[in-house]
Each structure stands twice: as structure tokens, then as C-alpha cells.
Amino acid sequence: MHRRDLVSLSALALAALTLGAGCPEEPARPAGGTAATSTAVAPAASAEAPSAAPQAAEAPKATGQAAAPAAPEGKGTIQGVVKLTGKPVEMKVPAARKDAPICQDKDVVFNAVVVNDGKLKDTFVRIAVGGVQGGWKAPDTHAVVDQKDCMYEPRILGVVSGQQVDIKNSDRTLHNVHSYKGAETLFNQAQPRGADPLTKTWNDGIIKLTCDIHPWMRGFVVVTDHPFFAVSGDDGSFTIEKVPAGKYKLEAWHSRYGLKTADVTVADDKPAQVTFTYAGTEPEPAENKDELKGLW
Numbered sequence: 001m002h003r004r005d006l007v008s009l010s011a012l013a014l015a016a017l018t019l020g021a022g023c024p025e026e027p028a029r030p031a032g033g034t035a036a037t038s039t040a041v042a043p044a045a046s047a048e049a050p051s052a053a054p055q056a057a058e059a060p061k062a063t064g065q066a067a068a069p070a071a072p073e074g075k076g077t078i079q080g081v082v083k084l085t086g087k088p089v090e091m092k093v094p095a096a097r098k099d100a101p102i103c104q105d106k107d108v109v110f111n112a113v114v115v116n117d118g119k120l121k122d123t124f125v126r127i128a129v130g131g132v133q134g135g136w137k138a139p140d141t142h143a144v145v146d147q148k149d150c151m152y153e154p155r156i157l158g159v160v161s162g163q164q165v166d167i168k169n170s171d172r173t174l175h176n177v178h179s180y181k182g183a184e185t186l187f188n189q190a191q192p193r194g195a196d197p198l199t200k201t202w203n204d205g206i207i208k209l210t211c212d213i214h215p216w217m218r219g220f221v222v223v224t225d226h227p228f229f230a231v232s233g234d235d236g237s238f239t240i241e242k243v244p245a246g247k248y249k250l251e252a253w254h255s256r257y258g259l260k261t262a263d264v265t266v267a268d269d270k271p272a273q274v275t276f277t278y279a280g281t282e283p284e285p286a287e288n289k290d291e292l293k294g295l296w
């Protein structure tokens with residue numbers, strides 16, 4: 001009798017344990033766990049281009065959007081705009097293009113600072129590194145940087161740590177992909193016309209791409225340990241979606257005007273609005289010095 005009670009008790013306990021542990025339909029685990037994460041990371045989300053959002057009719061498609069991996073399902077959205085209140089640096093056609101075969105065929109105005117109606121394009125906006133709990137796997141989709149008309153396209157691109165980046169050469173001329181992290185060269189590789197893409201991965205940092213043959217060429221790959229980032233479009237707007245509710249530090253980085261931060265609280269029910277404002281008098285960021293020196 002005594003023993004039987006014990007047996008049934010432990011049977012009960014076992015059943016309870018099994019129930020508790022095995023409940024796969026349990027309402028959404030918090031975004032974090034690695035297991036949950038890997039199931040959530042589906043390449044399908046590559047179609048998503050957060051800030052492709054509202055763009056003027058003449059606006060070309062949004063640039064620099066990484067193929068955002070399906071993140072652990074948050075429901076929050078961060079929306080915002082990047083402004084430049086001062087007088088932007090005037091962009092011209094880099095003088096050296098005229099002496100470069102193939103590149104000389106097109107007068108391409110430089111793109112380091114693009115402002116439309118006081119709104120600043122190509123500002124990279126993200127939740128600060130380490131700011132979102134969870135281990136995000138890099139998406140299977142490769143991000144792409146092209147060299148086209150002797151320019152890096154897009155100018156600035158976001159990827160998740162470890163995500164593969166294909167660097168292509170669509171021009172009928174030789175380029176030389178020279179990448180830096182700070183002052184340090186990461187690699188320096190010639191890429192003749194028609195060559196296969198160079199496929200690279202990085203774990204963190206702001207990677208600067210240059211070309212030793214065409215010194216005006218410049219592109220940036222910003223590497224983040226999570227997928228919550230976007231690049232401001234022609235109208236200065238950006239949208240970061242599927243953000244788990246919470247409080248975050250948001251960073252904006254522009255290759256000429258540098259870093260700004262803002263605190264943001266994300267809730268599920270309505271988008272958090274953030275405005276970053278540059279004065280146009282900011283010093284160049286450490287990651288990109290002297291870009292415009294002697295260009296025209």
C-alpha cells in the first residue's frame with residue numbers, strides 16, 4: 001500500500017515532468033534561445049526590404065538593405081527619419097574619372113552625402129551591438145555588393161555577423177577590392193572584368209571597401225550580431241521591423257557625419273518613432289577619414 005502510493009506518485013511526477021518539458025506548442029518562447037532562433041531564421045524573409053517603404057516617385061529603390069533574416073518573432077517596429085539641418089557638402093563628379101578608361105564614359109556624381117529636402121540618405125541605423133538578447137544565425141542568403149559604373153553599389157550595406165557577402169565586378173574594367181577595418185587592411189585583391197565574385201564574411205565592425213585603381217570608390221559593410229538594422233532611403237526614412245518589445249539604444253552612423261545615438265522603447269502595438277538630426281558640422285568618423293579630400 002505504502003509502496004503503491006509511492007509508485008503512483010512518481011508516475012504522476014514523471015507525467016507532469018514530461019508534460020512540462022515537452023510542450024512544443026507553448027506560447028512563443030522569448031525571442032532568445034538558440035533553438036528557437038535557428039527555426040526562425042528562414043531565408044524567405046530576404047524579400048523584405050525594411051525601408052523600401054514610402055518613397056517618392058522618382059526615388060530609386062532602397063539601397064543597402066541587407067536581406068534581413070527572419071528574426072525571432074518580435075512584433076515591434078522602429079520607424080524614423082534622418083535629417084541634415086545644415087548645408088550639405090556639395091557632390092560633384094570625381095575629377096579622376098576623366099582619366100580612367102571605362103569609368104570616363106559616364107559622369108557619375110559622387111554619393112558620399114546625399115540629401116533630399118533636408119533628409120539624409122545612406123545612414124545606417126541599428127540597435128546597438130549586444131543590445132538584443134538572442135543568438136542570431138547568419139541568414140543563408142548572400143548579401144551583394146557590386147562595382148558598377150566605377151562605384152560601389154550599394155554605398156552602405158548591413159549584414160548579420162558571419163553572413164556571406166559577394167563582391168561583384170559588373171564593370172568592363174579591372175577593380176581592386178581593398179578592404180579596411182579602421183586603418184588595418186583586411187584583404188586586398190584584384191578583380192578583373194568578368195571575374196567571379198569575391199565571397200567574404202565578417203563578424204563585426206564597419207568594413208570599408210576601396211579600390212586602389214579608382215581612389216574615389218568607396219563602400220561600407222556594417223556587421224551586426226543581430227538583424228535589427230536598416231539604411232535610410234532617398235527620403236531619409238528607415239524602418240526596422242519584427243523587433244522584440246523592449247528598451248534599446250539605437251545607433252545611426254553616416255560615413256561622413258559619424259555616429260548618433262538615441263534611446264528607444266519598442267512596444268508591440270504601435271511603431272516607435274525616432275528622428276536623428278545631423279547639423280552637417282560633425283567631424284568625419286574614425287572609420288572613414290579624408291574621403292572627399294582632393295576628389296574634385
Ligand SMILES: [Cu+2]
Nearest residue numbers: 175176211214
Ligand atoms: Cu576600381
